[in-house]
Amino acid sequence: GESVGLHLPTLSVQEGDNSIINCAYSNSASDYFIWYKQESGKGPQFIIDIRSNMDKRQGQRVTVLLNKTVKHLSLQIAATQPGDSAVYFCAENIAGYSTLTFGKGTMLLVSP
Amino acid sequence: GAVVSQHPSWVICKSGTSVKIECRSLDFQATTMFWYRQFPKQSLMLMATSNEGSKATYEQGVEKDKFLINHASLTLSTLTVTSAHPEDSSFYICSASLSGRTTEQFFGPGTRLTVL
Numbered sequence: 001g002e003s004v005g006l007h008l009p010t011l012s013v014q015e016g017d018n019s020i021i022n023c024a025y026s027n028s029a030s031d032y033f034i035w036y037k038q039e040s041g042k043g044p045q046f047i048i049d050i051r052s053n054m055d056k057r058q059g060q061r062v063t064v065l066l067n068k069t070v071k072h073l074s075l076q077i078a079a080t081q082p083g084d085s086a087v088y089f090c091a092e093n094i095a096g097y098s099t100l101t102f103g104k105g106t107m108l109l110v111s112p
Numbered sequence: 113g114a115v116v117s118q119h120p121s122w123v124i125c126k127s128g129t130s131v132k133i134e135c136r137s138l139d140f141q142a143t144t145m146f147w148y149r150q151f152p153k154q155s156l157m158l159m160a161t162s163n164e165g166s167k168a169t170y171e172q173g174v175e176k177d178k179f180l181i182n183h184a185s186l187t188l189s190t191l192t193v194t195s196a197h198p199e200d201s202s203f204y205i206c207s208a209s210l211s212g213r214t215t216e217q218f219f220g221p222g223t224r225l226t227v228l
Contacts, residue, residue, distance in 0.1 A: 008153045032215055043116075043205050043219035044156065089155060093215050098144055100217060102155045 008087065010107040019077040019110075023090035023103045028071060030092035034100070035064060035075045039086045047075070047088075077108075085110045113139050116208050118220035125196055126228055133191045133223045135206030141186035142208035146217060147179075150203040162189045196227040 013019050025033070031052035036044035050057045050064045050073075057064050063076040073090050087107045091100040115138040125131050135145055144163050148156040160181050162168040168181035180192040189208075193200055203224055207217035 036219075041203075041222070041224070043118075043207075043221045045219070098209065098215065099146070099158055099161060100215075101158075105155050 008105055008107050010109060012109045012111065013080050015080060015082060015110055015112050017080050019080045019084070019108055021075045021077075021088050021106045021108065023073040023075075025071050025073060025090065025092045025103065027092060027094060027101070029094045031095050032093040033064070033066060033073050034091045034093075035062075036089045036091060037086045038089060038105075044089060080108070080110050082110045082112055084108060114210070114218040115139055116206065116218045116220040118206055118223050120223060121221060122224040122226075124226045124228065127197055128195055130192055130194045131196055131225060133193075133204055133225075135189045135191070135208065135220055137187045137208040137218070140208075140210055142210065143186065144209045145183055145189040146207045147181060147189075147191050148205045148207070150205060156205060193225065196225070198227045201225055201227045
């Protein structure tokens with residue numbers, strides 16, 4: 001299930017389940033979005049990105065969905081594995097600007 | 113490719129001292145580097161954007177005299193935390209962008225700073 005901790009929402013799933021991590025972004029001018037995975041004590045690792053002219057993009061075991069109408073982004077992980085346990089962040093970028101704005105993050109816990 | 117390193121990976125210092133953190137792009141030239149700070153169980157907060165050969169652009173609320181950034185070459189940026197205090201204890205992460213592709217950031221492994 002999903003719970004909201006003091007700072008970081010947590011999603012707990014069983015190995016083999018599909019996971020869906022959600023992100024609401026705030027700026028309607030954002031046109032490029034990235035999902036990052038961050039393991040404890042490490043820097044963020046790129047997972048997948050999507051531009052605003054698309055509503056879906058697939059990678060290996062991951063799919064990103066973009067709903068611009070409600071400013072919502074989701075990351076779907078198929079057949080979740082214990083190695084997927086980490087904190088996942090979405091980040092948004094506005095065309096013409098170099099900076100990224102990170103969302104609050106969701107901790108994914110995968111139990112065997 | 114596109115590997116970014118940070119040094120040191122962790123540092124403990126006494127209150128009032130200064131600490132320098134290095135960020136290097138190992139196999140590419142980075143016109144732009146970014147410095148982030150991350151407190152436990154929180155997101156990454158951008159501190160400043162550093163362009164090679166020019167002054168860094170600091171985000172609102174970040175003291176430029178306390179967090180000195182130098183980007184002297186296309187492969188190295190440094191962050192110096194001056195007169196560190198316990199509230200500066202955090203995880204500092206840098207990222208680097210390939211020249212001309214500033215939306216694609218490659219992140220370093222982070223530096224854990226603990227100020228006693």
